Amino acid sequence: MRILIIDDEPELCAQIAQTLRQQNYTADTAGDGPAALEKIFSDPYDLIILDIMLPGKDGFEVLGELRAEGIATPVLMLTAKGEVADRVKGLDLGADDYLHKPFSIAELLARIRALLRRSHEQSSSSLVIANIRLDTNTRMVFLNDEPVNLTPKEFSLLEFLLYNRNRAISRFNIAEHVWGDAFDPFTMSNNIDVHIKNLRKKLDDQAGKIIVTVWGIGYMAKDEPF
Amino acid sequence: MRILIIDDEPELCAQIAQTLRQQNYTADTAGDGPAALEKIFSDPYDLIILDIMLPGKDGFEVLGELRAEGIATPVLMLTAKGEVADRVKGLDLGADDYLHKPFSIAELLARIRALLRRSHEQSSSSLVIANIRLDTNTRMVFLNDEPVNLTPKEFSLLEFLLYNRNRAISRFNIAEHVWGDAFDPFTMSNNIDVHIKNLRKKLDDQAGKIIVTVWGIGYMAKDEPF
DNA sequence: TGGCTATTTCATCATTTCTTCATCAAAGAT
DNA sequence: ATCTTTGATGAAGAAATGATGAAATAGCCA
Numbered sequence: 001m002r003i004l005i006i007d008d009e010p011e012l013c014a015q016i017a018q019t020l021r022q023q024n025y026t027a028d029t030a031g032d033g034p035a036a037l038e039k040i041f042s043d044p045y046d047l048i049i050l051d052i053m054l055p056g057k058d059g060f061e062v063l064g065e066l067r068a069e070g071i072a073t074p075v076l077m078l079t080a081k082g083e084v085a086d087r088v089k090g091l092d093l094g095a096d097d098y099l100h101k102p103f104s105i106a107e108l109l110a111r112i113r114a115l116l117r118r119s120h121e122q123s124s125s126s127l128v129i130a131n132i133r134l135d136t137n138t139r140m141v142f143l144n145d146e147p148v149n150l151t152p153k154e155f156s157l158l159e160f161l162l163y164n165r166n167r168a169i170s171r172f173n174i175a176e177h178v179w180g181d182a183f184d185p186f187t188m189s190n191n192i193d194v195h196i197k198n199l200r201k202k203l204d205d206q207a208g209k210i211i212v213t214v215w216g217i218g219y220m221a222k223d224e225p226f
Numbered sequence: 227m228r229i230l231i232i233d234d235e236p237e238l239c240a241q242i243a244q245t246l247r248q249q250n251y252t253a254d255t256a257g258d259g260p261a262a263l264e265k266i267f268s269d270p271y272d273l274i275i276l277d278i279m280l281p282g283k284d285g286f287e288v289l290g291e292l293r294a295e296g297i298a299t300p301v302l303m304l305t306a307k308g309e310v311a312d313r314v315k316g317l318d319l320g321a322d323d324y325l326h327k328p329f330s331i332a333e334l335l336a337r338i339r340a341l342l343r344r345s346h347e348q349s350s351s352s353l354v355i356a357n358i359r360l361d362t363n364t365r366m367v368f369l370n371d372e373p374v375n376l377t378p379k380e381f382s383l384l385e386f387l388l389y390n391r392n393r394a395i396s397r398f399n400i401a402e403h404v405w406g407d408a409f410d411p412f413t414m415s416n417n418i419d420v421h422i423k424n425l426r427k428k429l430d431d432q433a434g435k436i437i438v439t440v441w442g443i444g445y446m447a448k449d450e451p452f
Numbered sequence: 453t454g455g456c457t458a459t460t461t462c463a464t465c466a467t468t469t470c471t472t473c474a475t476c477a478a479a480g481a482t
Numbered sequence: 483a484t485c486t487t488t489g490a491t492g493a494a495g496a497a498a499t500g501a502t503g504a505a506a507t508a509g510c511c512a
Contacts, residue, residue, distance in 0.1 A: 019411070023398060024443070105411045109398075110268040138393040139443055151469055152442030189472050190489080197490060213489070215479065248510095377458055415461050416500075423501065439500070441468065 001116060002026045002043075002177060006036040006062065007051040007078065016049065017180070019105055020112075024139070024156070026180045033057030037065060043176070044073060047115055049108075051078045074115040078103075127162040129221055130210050132203060134162055143203055153178065154199050157192075161211060161221040168214040227342060227362075228252045228269075228403060232262040232288065233277040233304065242275065243407070245331055246338075250365065250378050252406040259283030263291060269402065270299060273341055275334075276321075277304045289321060300341045304329075353388040355447055356436050358429060360388055369429055379404065380425050383418075387437060387447040394440040418444075 003025050007013050013029040020027040028045075030036035033054055040048065048066075052059035063075055074096040097111055125137040133142045139155060141148045150158065156178045161169065171192050175183040196211060196219055205211055212222045229251050233239050236257065243253040254271075256262035259280055266274065274292075278285035289301055300322040322344075323337055353360045359368045365381055367374045376384065382404045387395065397418050401409040422437060422445055431437055438448045 023396070107264075109411075110264055113268045114264055139440070140394060153470070187471090191471055193489065194471075194491085197492095216488070379459070413460090417460055419500065420460075420502085423503095442499075 001046045002028070003047045003049065003112070004036065004039060004045045005029045005049045006031075006033070006054065006059070007049075008032060008054050016105075016108070019109070021180065023109065024152070025112075026156070026177050028176075028180055033059075033062040036062055040066065040071060040073070041069070043173070044071065046073065047112060048073050048075045049078065049112075050075050053080060076111055076115060127159065127165075129162055129165060129223055132210065134159060148202055150199070150202060153195055154202070157195050158199055158203075158221075161219065165221045166223055168217045168220045170218040172218075174218060227272045228254070228406065229273045229275065229338070230262065230265060230271045231255045231275045232257075232259075232280065232285070233275075234258060234280050242331075242334070245335070247406075247408070249335065250382065251338075252382065252403060254407045259285075259288040262288055266292065266297060266299070267295070270297065272299065272345070273338060274299050274301045275304065275338075276301050279306060300345045302337055302341060353385065353391075355388055355391060355449055358436065360384060374428055376425070376428060379421055380428070383421050384425055384429075384447075387445060391447045392449055394443050394446045396444040398444075400444060 003020055005013050005016050005020075005027060007016075007029070008031050010029075010031065013031070017027040017029050028039060030039055033056055036048075036050075039045075050059045050062060054062070059077060063077070066073070066075070076097045076099060078099050078101055080101045096115055099108060099111060125135055127134045127136065131144050133145075134155075135141075136159060141150050141155065141158065157174065160174060160177050172185070174192055175185070199205070200208060200211055203210060210221060212220045214220050227250075229246055231239050231242050231246075231253060233242075233255070234257055236255075239255040239257070243255050246253040254265060256265055259282055262274075262276075265271075276285045276288060280288070285303060285305075289303070292299070292301070302323045302325060303321045304325050304327055306327045322341055325334060325337060353362065357370050359371075360381075361367070362385060367376050367381065367384065383400065386400060386403050398411070400418055401411070425431070426434060426437055429436060436447060438446045440446050
């Protein structure tokens with residue numbers, strides 16, 4: 001699950017992002033409206049945490065632009081002001097929930113779970129491809145109904161590939177989603193390739209039948225032998 | 227057993243919560259309807275203690291929403307008014323029992339036990355895994371039919387793991403369920419790990435055969451050696 | 453209060469996972 | 483066919499995570 005945190009206090013952003021990553025979400029941050037919108041448009045998120053008070057373009061404007069573009073991602077707004085007027089304004093614009101600063105991390109997590117459940121409640125928690133089944137709830141993966149032991153990174157990587165099945169995914173995209181902010185776009189290492197290799201090995205994907213290499217682009221999880 | 231107390235008097239909430247924790251329940255509290263619903267939806271409880279008089283959304287509304295969402299958790303309603311009308315209204319919505327304020331703690335505990343017994347009487351009170359048997363009623367644990375002496379926290383932890391057998395459970399999840407509100411998400415201590423260690427020792431789980439470590443996530447109680 | 457037990461914290465060690473790097477293999481271009 | 487670019491692989495060091503023993507603190511009961 002990808003979550004974007006939009007707040008002008010870097011420490012708060014970092015703290016929330018770190019907590020979310022510990023919960024196995026993929027968390028990105030943005031310090032102002034334009035940066036946030038750019039990230040959202042370039043690749044959609046599952047949830048957006050949006051502070052009302054932002055320099056330049058404020059939270060309401062960001063929310064308004066989002067909805068105007070037809071992006072229906074759930075938005076959890078953070079507010080220091082407790083006025084009803086703000087609340088109403090946000091609701092009109094399509095905010096999904098509110099949280100007043102200061103808040104406890106426990107409460108934030110509870111709201112996030114509630115919003116994600118609400119928006120995803122029709123979807124199953126199992127991603128299946130060929131003889132592989134990945135359960136996003138229990139974080140377990142089965143190969144021919146036998147559990148496979150994946151490391152956290154391997155799991156997230158496979159989850160992301162399956163989530164985008166039959167679509168070629170660039171390494172940059174993978175890094176962005178699976179590693180989030182914690183990834184260095186200038187690294188020369190072939191870190192991702194190594195994880196792909198390990199995944200293939202564990203999934204007995206000897207000929208790269210399931211995780212296909214897309215030359216010059218990246219990788220793809222393939223359903224059918226086309 | 228997780229119990230949620232919904233009342234707008236913080237002292238009463240705290241007092242009940244403390245009493246329940248002494249009885250080895252996991253008790254959370256909520257001061258108003260929305261906060262309560264949030265908690266209930268984000269993770270179900272075994273019993274809900276609900277005051278009728280709440281600021282904003284009253285107890286009946288909360289109960290109505292719960293049942294509308296298909297949540298069948300037993301609800302014990304607290305009421306200061308003794309009217310028959312209220313009683314009928316609550317029963318229509320699916321309240322399971324009533325208690326008139328002021329009440330004695332002893333009576334509250336008796337009702338709680340009765341409700342929990344009633345809601346769990348069809349299900350067995352024994353959780354068995356490998357050569358370990360845990361009885362949720364008597365709070366006793368047997369290893370090869372020999373009683374094992376577990377502390378309250380150890381028991382709750384094992385109970386929770388067994389209740390979620392063959393599912394990887396995160397430390398956060400464990401903390402949330404076994405410690406409830408009384409847990410600090412920012413603690414740096416490895417408290418849970420220590421309890422796991424002690425459990426393994428007492429259960430003679432030398433190679434971590436029963437309580438398995440799920441790297442990067444948490445722990446899992448494993449049935450079969452797959 | 454004092455003594456007992458349970459719980460939490462802390463420091464350290466052990467293990468697993470992640471990243472990097474060097475080298476080899478494969479695909480595409482000329 | 484050869485060259486260039488891109489991907490695959492094995493191994494080693496770095497980093498992160500978990501296990502453990504012991505000490506400190508908190509909670510309970512007489």
